[in-house]
Amino acid sequence: MKAHLHQKRHFLIGVNFKSxxxxxxxxxxxxxxxxxxxxxxxxxxxxxxxxxxxxxxxxIGDCGNFLIIYQDxxxxxxxxxxxxxxLAEIKEEVIKKDNNKVNxxxxxxxxxxxxxxxxxxxxxxxxxxxxAITYYSSRKTGAITRNDYSGYDYVGSEDENVIPEVDxxxxxxxxxxxxxxxxxxxxxxxxxxxxxxxxxxxxxxEVEQYTAAIEDFTIYTSFIxxxxxxxxxxxxxxxxTQLKPYEQQIMIALPVSVILTLLISIFLINSIGHVKGKDxxxxxxxxxxxxxVMLCAVLIVFAIFGVSxxxxxxxxxxxxxxxxxxxxxxxxxxxxxxxxxxxxLIARIKAKKFLDTCIxxxxxxxxxxxxxxxxxxxxxxxxxIRDSIKKTQKGISENIKLTWKLIxxxxxxxxVSIVLVxxxxxxxxILDGIILFYVMYQVLxxxxxxxxxxxxxxxxxxxxxxxxxxKDDFTKEFENCVDYVNDISNGFENAVEESLKSERLKTELxxxxxxxxxxxxxxxxNYVDLIKKENIDNDKLKEYVDILDSKSQRLKKLTExxxxxxxxxxxxxxxxxxxxxxxxxLNQLIGEYKDxxxxxxxxxxxxxxxxxxxxxxxxxxxxxxxxxxxxxxSKYALENSRVYIExxxxxxxxxxxxxxxxx
Amino acid sequence: MYNILVCDxxxxxxxxxxxxxxxxDYNVLKAYNGNEAxxxxxxxxxxxxxxxxxxxxxxGIETLEEIRKEFSIPVLMxxxxxxDSDKIIGLDLGADDYVTKPFxxxxxxxxxxxxxxxxxxxxxxxxxxxxxxxxxxxxxIDDNLKKVMIEGKEVKLTPTEYNILKFLLxxxxxxxxxxxIYENVWKDEAYAAENIIAVHIRHIREKIEINPKDPxxxxxxWGIGYKIEKID
Numbered sequence: 001m002k003a004h005l006h007q008k009r010h011f012l013i014g015v016n017f018k019s020x021x022x023x024x025x026x027x028x029x030x031x032x033x034x035x036x037x038x039x040x041x042x043x044x045x046x047x048x049x050x051x052x053x054x055x056x057x058x059x060i061g062d063c064g065n066f067l068i069i070y071q072d073x074x075x076x077x078x079x080x081x082x083x084x085x086x087l088a089e090i091k092e093e094v095i096k097k098d099n100n101k102v103n104x105x106x107x108x109x110x111x112x113x114x115x116x117x118x119x120x121x122x123x124x125x126x127x128x129x130x131x132a133i134t135y136y137s138s139r140k141t142g143a144i145t146r147n148d149y150s151g152y153d154y155v156g157s158e159d160e161n162v163i164p165e166v167d168x169x170x171x172x173x174x175x176x177x178x179x180x181x182x183x184x185x186x187x188x189x190x191x192x193x194x195x196x197x198x199x200x201x202x203x204x205x206e207v208e209q210y211t212a213a214i215e216d217f218t219i220y221t222s223f224i225x226x227x228x229x230x231x232x233x234x235x236x237x238x239x240x241t242q243l244k245p246y247e248q249q250i251m252i253a254l255p256v257s258v259i260l261t262l263l264i265s266i267f268l269i270n271s272i273g274h275v276k277g278k279d280x281x282x283x284x285x286x287x288x289x290x291x292x293v294m295l296c297a298v299l300i301v302f303a304i305f306g307v308s309x310x311x312x313x314x315x316x317x318x319x320x321x322x323x324x325x326x327x328x329x330x331x332x333x334x335x336x337x338x339x340x341x342x343x344x345l346i347a348r349i350k351a352k353k354f355l356d357t358c359i360x361x362x363x364x365x366x367x368x369x370x371x372x373x374x375x376x377x378x379x380x381x382x383x384x385i386r387d388s389i390k391k392t393q394k395g396i397s398e399n400i401k402l403t404w405k406l407i408x409x410x411x412x413x414x415x416v417s418i419v420l421v422x423x424x425x426x427x428x429x430i431l432d433g434i435i436l437f438y439v440m441y442q443v444l445x446x447x448x449x450x451x452x453x454x455x456x457x458x459x460x461x462x463x464x465x466x467x468x469x470x471k472d473d474f475t476k477e478f479e480n481c482v483d484y485v486n487d488i489s490n491g492f493e494n495a496v497e498e499s500l501k502s503e504r505l506k507t508e509l510x511x512x513x514x515x516x517x518x519x520x521x522x523x524x525x526n527y528v529d530l531i532k533k534e535n536i537d538n539d540k541l542k543e544y545v546d547i548l549d550s551k552s553q554r555l556k557k558l559t560e561x562x563x564x565x566x567x568x569x570x571x572x573x574x575x576x577x578x579x580x581x582x583x584x585x586l587n588q589l590i591g592e593y594k595d596x597x598x599x600x601x602x603x604x605x606x607x608x609x610x611x612x613x614x615x616x617x618x619x620x621x622x623x624x625x626x627x628x629x630x631x632x633x634s635k636y637a638l639e640n641s642r643v644y645i646e647x648x649x650x651x652x653x654x655x656x657x658x659x660x661x662x663x
Numbered sequence: 664m665y666n667i668l669v670c671d672x673x674x675x676x677x678x679x680x681x682x683x684x685x686x687x688d689y690n691v692l693k694a695y696n697g698n699e700a701x702x703x704x705x706x707x708x709x710x711x712x713x714x715x716x717x718x719x720x721x722x723g724i725e726t727l728e729e730i731r732k733e734f735s736i737p738v739l740m741x742x743x744x745x746x747d748s749d750k751i752i753g754l755d756l757g758a759d760d761y762v763t764k765p766f767x768x769x770x771x772x773x774x775x776x777x778x779x780x781x782x783x784x785x786x787x788x789x790x791x792x793x794x795x796x797x798x799x800x801x802x803x804i805d806d807n808l809k810k811v812m813i814e815g816k817e818v819k820l821t822p823t824e825y826n827i828l829k830f831l832l833x834x835x836x837x838x839x840x841x842x843x844i845y846e847n848v849w850k851d852e853a854y855a856a857e858n859i860i861a862v863h864i865r866h867i868r869e870k871i872e873i874n875p876k877d878p879x880x881x882x883x884x885w886g887i888g889y890k891i892e893k894i895d
Contacts, residue, residue, distance in 0.1 A: 591861015
């Protein structure tokens, strides 16, 4: 198990780990050149030894030791002690045999390593390519800087001059492992050794440029192949190894949990917002909090926990268990927050209140409304302009004054514009725009008021006398107009009410009067009848009584008709409309009058439609119309003549009619 | 001898009604307002009340309500108000008939006779099951004897009139068009039936109704047809 793990680690971390570690060595080499008194330093004969506070490589930890020598300087991460205060001792300490460590040394242009060969190649290629370091040395003071700007002294930082600007350096690909060290050294030698290259600027500033290459260094290093248990990579690898036996279960659990998540999501999405007993989607107060606020809250939670995960990841000292417990907790919190956010979002969308419950949405709606109102206004305005252009074309000569005023206004506007632009320049254009916009707005507001006024007048014209205009809807100039229109409308309404009232009173009066007439009339009729029943010998008297009888009967009929007539004229008749058969009605009435017609020898000639014509009418009133007609026929028609009763469907007027004639 | 109370604030009208009813052998009692009428009713046996609606003091409607609290004697309302709504109020409060002023004296007498017959002599005829008798209110047809009785008096009808009336009475309450009546009575397809039926109906109405223009039994539904009113 252990061996297996070891191999695996080696394989997994080989290139990544190596590049990280070699990168570190490379930067330590640079450090060495610029090493100064900020490091712990001791002297070993002519040599100066610097002790660096080597810090762990991110994600790997403390994983190796080194000793780098350049000219008379040396740098190491071996802590200073009495046993490590000479180069020889330090070298011994670095390349000390250890099962878990791999060594490589670069000494006198010779590279030695106890690494497997393919990793070896990589190391060589890496070092060769990356170790050319350019620096500058002042002739006067001997101070070393990384570039020729004498004012700056950035010791310890990286620099673009690190890579030598030499064409001959071969292109290095990721395949550097196949690149042999001898090739590199030859090319490197041609470019530089400790050659002094003097440039004009360098001379002026009395600065010399140097380039240090791999050949100038002696390097002893060792690094571990076994990762420390608390490194992040080890953490991941350990966990994966532990989970390996459950691979099959995970493979099953994964799709199952995906399907479950889907099902639960579908159920949730379906049921969100539904409350028992109510059909509509219900929004809670929580759902009414602006979406942006929610989003901010979610982002804050994400940020807090996201950072804590990062922190956790950086802190490789955390144990495996703590690490995963914390991560799981954080994920649960994040997903819970996300879930709450999604639920309220879906509820809002379902209730079709998405736009209403977020500030941006409201702004959007509001701006759409404003925009559409403006478009509407512009549209009406354009129509108005079209009309007024037509009118203006006619009346331009008559309205010459107005025309001049208009021209004057335009002229003033142009002058103001020029002045503004002249004084304020570009800003003047904006000012000018604002003025134009303001003027346009004022004009449009008045046009709008005018349209509303016209609409109100149209309503009154069409007979709607309950229309009222509100001053708030109009600009100041129209306030009087609004009053006038409202007065007219009021007046109309009152007049109509008055006339209805007076009609009602008239009907009531007539009804009452006719009742009062009926009572004495009853006596007249009754006593005339009594007189008739007495045996009267006087023929003249008989004749007079007959006249009284017929006239009193006529008066009775007249009083009854009077009530009906006044009711009809005041609109107090309520009609009970139903489908009735006109032919049936005519036949019924002919039946009623047949004997009366025959008394006067009136021949009835009917030509009625075979189809029963249906009409919508109040049967009692329609009956009375025809009853009156027939009554008049029977009374006034010439004896021995014919009565024609015909029905005819008048298609042209889409109405059914009938005509009667008598000859 | 039946006692009839006539109540109206117009003395001439009361007197005229007195003359007409006395000729018909009725004993007429007179009252000129509601309270007088009530006093008489409480003290004397009255068989019929003729009551005017518009009277000073207690009006006809109030008087009718008072009478109905104590007595079940027939009441005939008399009024100048000819609106349908007035008639309905009167009949709803328990009046037995309604005559509008100015009235035809003969019609008034006929209605008085009718009321008296209905509430005294005639009572109600038992219709035995299985017997060929049809009735609605006081209109009865005895199909075995081919006789038509209205308020106990026999009415003479022609065979055609008899058949039409029998058909309508058998199906009382239902409205029939001219064609339907023809097809059911003549048992033949209606052809040129048109106004023949209408004429017959008018003749029947004149024979069985007191006022054929305001029929009690045989109603005309203008533009639709005819029916016999269903009266218990």
